Amino acid sequence: xxxxxxxxxxxxxxxxxxxxxxxxxxxxxxxxxxxxxxxxxxxxxxxxxxxxxxxxxxxxxxxxxxxxxxxxxxxxxxxxxxxxxxxxxxxxxxxxxxxxxxxxxxxxxxxxxxxxxxxxxxxxxxxxxxxxxxxxxxxxxxxxxxxxxxxxxxxxxxxxxxxxxxxxxxxxxxxxxxxxxxxxxxxxxxxxxxxxxxxxxxxxxxxxxxxxxxxxxxxxxxxxxxxxxxxxxxxxxxxxxxxxxxxxxxxxxxxxxxxxxxxxxxxxxxxxxxxxxxxxxxxxxxxxxxxxxxxxxxx
Amino acid sequence: xxxxxxxxxxxxxxxxxxxxxxxxxxxxxxxxxxxxxxxxxxxxxxxxxxxxxxxxxxxxxxxxxxxxxxxxxxxxxxxxxxxxxxxxxxxxxxxxxxxxxxxxxxxxxxxxxxxxxxxxxxxxxxxxxxxxxxxxxxxxxxxxxxxxxxxxxxxxxxxxxxxxxxxxxxxxxxxxxxxxxxxxxxxxxxxxxxxxxxxxxxxxxxxxxxxxxxxxxxxxxxxxxxxxxxxxxxxxxxxxxxxxxxxxxxxxxxxxxxxxxxxxxxxxxxxxxxxxxxxxxxxxxxxxxxxxxxxxxxx
DNA sequence: CTCTCCGGTTCATTTTTTGCATCGGTTTTG
DNA sequence: CAAAACCGATGCAAAAAATGAACCGGAGAG
Numbered sequence: 001x002x003x004x005x006x007x008x009x010x011x012x013x014x015x016x017x018x019x020x021x022x023x024x025x026x027x028x029x030x031x032x033x034x035x036x037x038x039x040x041x042x043x044x045x046x047x048x049x050x051x052x053x054x055x056x057x058x059x060x061x062x063x064x065x066x067x068x069x070x071x072x073x074x075x076x077x078x079x080x081x082x083x084x085x086x087x088x089x090x091x092x093x094x095x096x097x098x099x100x101x102x103x104x105x106x107x108x109x110x111x112x113x114x115x116x117x118x119x120x121x122x123x124x125x126x127x128x129x130x131x132x133x134x135x136x137x138x139x140x141x142x143x144x145x146x147x148x149x150x151x152x153x154x155x156x157x158x159x160x161x162x163x164x165x166x167x168x169x170x171x172x173x174x175x176x177x178x179x180x181x182x183x184x185x186x187x188x189x190x191x192x193x194x195x196x197x198x199x200x201x202x203x204x205x206x207x208x209x210x211x212x213x214x215x216x217x218x219x220x221x222x223x224x225x226x227x228x229x230x231x232x233x234x235x236x237x238x239x240x241x242x243x244x245x246x247x248x249x250x251x252x253x254x255x256x257x258x259x260x261x262x263x264x265x266x267x268x269x270x271x272x273x274x275x276x277x278x279x280x281x282x283x284x285x286x287x288x289x290x291x292x293x294x295x296x297x298x299x
Numbered sequence: 300x301x302x303x304x305x306x307x308x309x310x311x312x313x314x315x316x317x318x319x320x321x322x323x324x325x326x327x328x329x330x331x332x333x334x335x336x337x338x339x340x341x342x343x344x345x346x347x348x349x350x351x352x353x354x355x356x357x358x359x360x361x362x363x364x365x366x367x368x369x370x371x372x373x374x375x376x377x378x379x380x381x382x383x384x385x386x387x388x389x390x391x392x393x394x395x396x397x398x399x400x401x402x403x404x405x406x407x408x409x410x411x412x413x414x415x416x417x418x419x420x421x422x423x424x425x426x427x428x429x430x431x432x433x434x435x436x437x438x439x440x441x442x443x444x445x446x447x448x449x450x451x452x453x454x455x456x457x458x459x460x461x462x463x464x465x466x467x468x469x470x471x472x473x474x475x476x477x478x479x480x481x482x483x484x485x486x487x488x489x490x491x492x493x494x495x496x497x498x499x500x501x502x503x504x505x506x507x508x509x510x511x512x513x514x515x516x517x518x519x520x521x522x523x524x525x526x527x528x529x530x531x532x533x534x535x536x537x538x539x540x541x542x543x544x545x546x547x548x549x550x551x552x553x554x555x556x557x558x559x560x561x562x563x564x565x566x567x568x569x570x571x572x573x574x575x576x577x578x579x580x581x582x583x584x585x586x587x588x589x590x591x592x593x594x595x596x597x598x
Numbered sequence: 599c600t601c602t603c604c605g606g607t608t609c610a611t612t613t614t615t616t617g618c619a620t621c622g623g624t625t626t627t628g
Numbered sequence: 629c630a631a632a633a634c635c636g637a638t639g640c641a642a643a644a645a646a647t648g649a650a651c652c653g654g655a656g657a658g
Contacts, residue, residue: 001342001343002342003302003303003304003305003306004302005302006302007302018603018604018605019604019605020603020604020605028647028648029647029648029649030604030605030606030648031605031606031607031608031647031648031649031650032646032647032648034605034606034607035606035607035646035647036646037605038605038606039301043300043301044300044379044382045379045382045383046379046382046383046386051604051605052604052655053603053604053605053654053655053656054603054604054655054656055603055604055605056604056605060385061382061385061386064378064381064382064385065378065382068374068375068378071374072371072374075367075370075371076367079363079364079367080343080344080345082363083343083344083345083360083363083364084344084345086359086360086363087345087360276575276576276577277575278575317634317635317636318635318636319634319635319636327616327617328616328617328618329635329636329637330616330617330618330619330636330637330638331615331616331617333636333637333638334615334616334637334638335615336636337636337637350635350636351635352623352624352625352634352635353624353625353626353634353635354634354635354636355635355636599658600657600658601656601657601658602655602656602657602658603654603655603656603657604653604654604655604656605652605653605654606651606652606653606654607650607651607652607653608649608650608651608652609648609649609650610647610648610649611646611647611648611649612645612646612647612648613644613645613646613647614643614644614645614646615642615643615644615645616641616642616643616644617640617641617642617643618639618640618641618642619638619639619640620637620638620639621636621637621638621639622635622636622637622638623634623635623636623637624633624634624635625632625633625634625635626631626632626633626634627630627631627632627633628629628630628631628632
């Protein structure tokens with residue numbers, strides 16, 4: 001879209017931090033870019049960049065403008081996909097920011113199900129933690145977020161919340177495997193593997209042990225749930241995970257036991273979008289399917 | 300804003316119904332305008348006008364585009380006023396679509412109060428019925444709507460609802476003036492003046508009498524509440540009005556008596572904005588003041 | 599101090615947009 | 629039924645706008 005060219009240049013300048021660098025990135029001369037910026041500021045009625053000795057930086061007005069630019073770009077994309085949709089094409093792209101836990105089982109199933117009905121729709125799925133997911137939404141780099149326990153919630157409009165008790169993962173021969181529900185204190189007595197502090201499971205466990213005398217003491221702390229799952233096999237330790245990240249139906253090498261909700265409250269899995277935004281058709285439809293699937297998941 | 304020029308042309312073509320007429324309106328040649336439209340359609344990826352023998356008309360894709368264009372224009376205006384605001388200027392314009400009843404007393408008071416604190420803010424207040432108010436919001440021609448019993452509510456995001464019982468207006472010497480609350484059947488026995496069927500008061504009265512055997516039989520039907528108020532003086536008839544349209548405190552030439560809510564349910568006065576829209580600072584602040592004033596009005 | 603990198607400016611050049619004349623088509627008018 | 633009136637589209641030259649190359653003055657960096 002030609003009329004957004006200046007906006008693209010402004011974004012490039014913001015990213016590069018200087019007009020000359022941005023000009024190189026965009027394959028034009030610095031003088032041309034400089035004039036575009038100046039002309040835009042003039043007709044906009046305010047400066048949008050602070051001129052520093054080593055380059056430029058957005059001022060508060062510029063920050064507001066960038067939001068407008070992102071919203072505009074995203075809305076144009078939505079519009080175009082909607083127009084393509086009404087001419088019967090059923091195409092589009094859905095981008096999702098979601099917790100790592102959903103990557104192995106839940107999301108592939110859902111995307112495959114959707115694509116079997118709408119083969120023209122493409123997807124991008126990115127692993128994001130609770131904070132990054134919300135930032136993704138507000139910069140319009142993702143349409144949908146599906147994360148545990150997001151924190152700020154200012155730009156995050158909750159579409160559906162699903163309560164998820166924590167499950168304990170272990171080998172079938174582990175002592176704790178004999179009971180269907182395990183207590184937190186028993187877990188702490190065994191070697192345990194935990195995710196890093198930014199993850200939802202860890203936040204809940206830390207909060208639960210904070211009041212009590214016992215603290216978690218992970219023998220290994222990791223970022224990858226996959227790693228933890230495999231590590232549990234080797235050392236006969238235990239790990240923790242939300243049920244939606246597990247393949248509870250299938251009998252695997254590991255067993256999962258519910259961690260008593262008396263000890264640790266269930267986590268909240270939240271499906272959300274940018275507040276107030278109108279999603280493209282494909283994304284809106286996919287959100288509906290996700291919401292349905294999550295509700296079914298909760299029985 | 301230069302980058303919206305093509306959008307302005309598209310709007311002109313939509314209004315004029317033909318490229319040639321629009322070209323004349325916009326003071327360019329038809330060929331230039333025609334090429335702009337064609338070029339835009341090409342990069343947009345779809346035609347937006349149907350070519351008819353006598354001109355052009357928006358197709359469905361064009362209708363969607365027009366919504367986008369209006370949203371863009373309005374958001375840019377909001378952004379500019381917000382930027383002006385943060386440089387300390389406190390300027391802006393608020394446009395309100397509201398029921399006739401609010402024009403004499405309520406709205407002037409509120410606007411004056413607001414302007415005493417923010418003299419840089421200007422207002423436009425337009426009388427709109429329940430349907431037109433919502434249309435105004437969705438075309439971005441008004442920021443705020445304040446109407447009785449709006450009907451569709453698809454684009455109308457309710458900010459505050461205020462229940463308003465109907466009051467009966469009459470001369471102090473009217474027989475019905477002796478009781479503090481009057482019944483509908485008694486009103487129907489006296490000559491009455493009613494607003495036209497599209498007004499909220501009338502809708503409620505029609506609905507209330509629809510089930511009963513008695514029907515309203517207005518001796519005069521009018522569009523102007525002011526006219527009706529004065530007519531009541533001359534013929535010693537009665538009329539109906541929502542209390543917010545009255546100056547209940549002041550002793551005037553007329554008295555107002557509550558119409559029993561057993562006979563006619565109270566009307567709903569709804570304060571609203573375009574669904575999902577971010578209002579300009581000035582409008583957002585004024586909405587807050589209105590909401591406060593309306594709540595106080597309800598005690 | 600010198601060197602480098604920055605945004606801003608000048609001016610010739612290139613690219614884009616516009617106006618004019620005109621074509622082919624359809625509807626309205628006489 | 630034919631002429632007139634509009635309509636959108638297009639070729640081509642003129643006008644307008646954007647661009648690139650060179651350069652200026654100023655602010656850190658070494």
